[in-house]
Amino acid sequence: MLALASLSGAADAAWARGGAPFADLALLGGLALDSEAREAARGLIARGREEFLPDDPLSFADDELAALADAPIRPGLNVRSTAAGPIREAAATCARHDAVLEINAHCRQSELCAVGCGEALLRDTDRLARYVAAAAETGTTVSVKVRTEVDGVDLPATARRVADAGADIVHVDAMDSEPVVADVAAAAPEAFVLANNGVRDRTTAWEYLAYGADGVSVGRPSDDPAILRRVARAVDDWDRRAEGPSAPARNDGGVRE
Structure with missing residues (x-):
């Protein structure tokens, strides 16, 4: 699988359509859901970062996901929240569109961490697990975006915990610790592991796939x-390689039409 990772203030439906010929999943967002997370997003905007800050985040999500109903790519939504209730509501919105709900336990901006969003969740696995369980109750596919190199965080143990809570996907920003992807995959073998950071070509894609990432x-x-x-072809070539030498090449060379 090739996914498009969320980009604050840029990853909308139009962005997803642009990547649809190549990728399988597009994660829109990140989107701040509750008042505390939205106030933190305002702080990011004040210092020049791009953020989505619509008046009604759930209506915005509903509209963006609906705009991809006929697109040849599965949509998802990366969200930030300081409470489980808004996560559940966003997950219900995603469920109506067969979209993935991705909980952001990844962003490291100080404004977000100060209110308990982003990578602050990696140090509060009980709360992160509650978020996952709340989202999973809706029946939608649940992803958790995490990062390596957070002091005091055992990421494989965190992956095990969120998988037990109902996460279907663990989306790992490997930073400069690429081998941790293998540890995450081993700790949560039933979860689909997406690896991120510096993926640009066959060499970088195959490194993560060799560590056990599923995409x-x-x-x-x-x-x-x-x-x-380039990356789509690399993923496709890896899949054919895994299937064996008799596996036929896809006509599109790994690029979705």
Whole structure:
């Protein structure tokens, strides 16, 4: 699988359509859901970052997901919240659109961490597990976006905990600790592991797949067709390699039409 990772203030339906010829999943967002997370997002905007800050985040999500109903790519929504209730409501919205709900336990901006969002959740696994369980109750596919290199966090143990709570996908930003992907995959074998950070070509995609990732995601260059084409072909070639030498090549060379 090739996924497009969320980009604050940029990953909307139009962005997802641009990547649809190449990728299988597009994670829109990140979207701040509750008042505390939204206030933190305002702080990010004040210092020049792009953020989605619609008046009604759930209506915005509903509209963006609906706009992809006929697109050849599965949508998802990356969200931030300081409470489980808004997570559950966003997950219900995703369920109506057969979309993935991704809980953001990844962002490291100080404004978000100060209110308990982003990577702060990696240090509060009880709360993160409650968020996952609340989302899973709706029946939608649940992803958790995490990162390596957070002091005091045992990421494989966290992956095990969120998988037990109902997470279907663990989306790992490997930073400069790529081998941790293997540890996450081993700790939560029933979860689908997406690996992220620096994925640009066959070499970088295959490194993560060799560590046991089930798929990779592209972040900042997700609007660059040349990079997406290279990575899509790399993922497709890896899948054919795993299936054996007799597996037929896809006519599109790994690029979805």
